[in-house]
Amino acid sequence: MDQGQRTVLFLLATRRGIRSHPAFSDEYTRVAEQLRAEGHTVAPAPVARHYERFLKYGAVKTAPHAPTARVLERMFQRPVGDLLRSASDIQELEQDCSSRAPSPPVLDESDLLMTARDAASHASExxxxxxxxxxxxxxxxxxxxxxxxxxxxxxxxxxxxxxxxLNQAQVLLERTRSPEQHTRLYYAAAQASALLAAVSFDLGALTPAVSFARSSAQYGKTIGNGPVQAYAYGMMAFMAFWDGRPGEAVRLAKTAQTFGGLGDTARRRLYSIEARAHGHLRNTDQAERAIREGLEQSSGRRDELHDDIGGEFAFDAARTAMSNATTCLLLRDAQSAEEFATRALTLLRACPEGEQPIMVSGPAAVDLARARLLRNEVEGAQEALTPVFQVPPSWRGSGMMERLTAARIELTRPDFRSAPAALALAEQIENFSALSPARRLGAANPLAIEA
Known part of the structure; x- marks a missing residue:
């Protein structure tokens, strides 16, 4: 065929190397699958006899139906009418294409119905x-x-x-498109991650504890929830001084205090954590200032996480006193430490039977023993530790065990080396500690409770 007998489609297919019917059919089928995936109606590739008619100018008397035209137009980026023109017009067509916008695609009622069905399907989904x-x-x-x-x-x-x-919250997030439900589920994921951070720490696994705390903070940031971010940052501050980075702990605790929507409980907790960090730095003035500010939180402000949900997220008077006792021990203030520890245990004894949290009462009892050891009262320390030695192995969390480690170190002072009661107590602590989950997980003795 000479130039006048060929169609533009013939010329373009030749340029692209798909002049043969098999090559053209393969490319046509590939493009048709793309269009079908987009929801369009398409026709199968033309048979060889029909394809040859497309290549000969004037052989096609009527334009191809829309399902076929749609594929051809996508393949060659030209209206189907232009594809069936004489190849001698190609220069004119190329000049025209470069000077104006592409011709609009050919639409028929099937296109409109398909789009309508797509919209209805999406809305239903x-x-x-x-x-x-x-x-x-x-x-x-x-x-x-x-x-x-x-x-x-x-x-x-x-x-x-x-x-x-946590897994349930993550799965449900994939099953809803409701912004309100996303907010609730991210909040649930933040709470679950925070609880996992706390329990990982209690089990002596610091690395996953930090990771869970960061996840909780990120979930909280996603939904702009100040209290859950503050709780997570407080956890990270707590773990920072436990890991020997008290300066970083102070920074994290102060950052946590800047989040909005915090009630008195949240702020009391953060000041107590900050006080502990200053205690590790031996900064007595700042530690005592943070203790005072924590005790002065009485504005009546509340938040859902720390007050309405409470539990592990709460920080009541007993827990505050327990934490302050530990801070005073870091400052070697035996009298204040004993006062705070005694207050914590008194408040806990007032709780109903079965509602006294071992994770608070145990550390408070150990702190009371340590305060007495600072005054060389071995018998008093033994008395304070009596209920601690009855705690089952599965309940022997890191907070309790590291305090006991500090008490054991205290018993190595020259004043106790020749005292049978001190040696017996030290041996009892060693035997008790050997069965804790933290020890079985290989936890080291970090900075958290220094001798």
Whole structure:
């Protein structure tokens, strides 16, 4: 065929190396699959006889139907009418294409119906991706109950339950498109991650504890929730001085105090953590200032996480006193440490039977023993540790064990080396510590409670 007998389609197919019917069919089929995936109606590739008619100018009397034209126009980026023109017009067509916008695609009623069906399908899918509110309510209730049972549940059990709740929140996030439900689920994920951070620490696993705390902070940031971010940053501050970085702990605690929406409980907790960090730095003035500011939080402000949910997220008077006792021990202030530890234990004894959190009462009792050891009162220390030695192995968390390590170090002072009671107490501490989960996980003795 000469130039006048060929179509523009013939010329373009030749240029692209798909002049033969098999090569053209393969390319046509590939493009047709793309269009079908986009929801368009397409026709199969033309048979060889029909294809040859497309290549000969004037052989096609009527334009191809829309399902075929749609594929040809996508393949060659030209209206189908131009593709069937004489190849001798190609120069004119190329000049015209370079000077004006591409011709609009050919539409028919099937295109409009397809788009309408797509819109209806998408709207239906969006409506279906809205979770039953009862599912979210149950997840919220399970997290609240776990937080409140934390102090009376073995760490290994808390870890299993919190892991399940975190996984549930993550799965549900993929099943809803509701912004409101996303907010609730990110909040649930933040709480579950925070509980996992706390229990990982209690089990002596500092690295995953830090990772979970960071995840909780990130979830909180995603939804702009100040209290959960503050709690997570407080955890990271706590772990920083435990890991021998008290300066970093001060910075993190102060950052946590800048988040909005915090109630008195949240601020009291953060000041107590800051005081501990200053205690590790031996900065007596700043430690005592932070203790005072924590005790002065009485504006009546509340937030949901620390006050309404509470439990492990709470920081009541007993927990505050326990933390302050530890700070005073870091400052070698035996009298104040004993006063705070005694106050913590007195408040805990007032709790109903079975509601005294071992994770608070145990450390408070050890701090009381340490305060007495600072005054060389071995018998008084033995008395304070009597209930501690009755704690089952699965409940022997890091906070309690590292305090006991510090007490054991205290017993190595020259004043105690020849005292039978001190030697017996030191041996009892060693035997008790050997069975703790933290020791079985290989936890080291960090800076957290210094002798």
């Amino acid at each position: 969006a409506a279906s991706l809205h979770l039953d509110e009862m599912t979210l309510d149950q997840l919220h209730d399970d997290l609240v109950q776990l937080a409140r049972r934390y102090g009376g549940t073995a760490p290994a059990v808390v870890y299993q339950e919190a892991t399940g709740l």
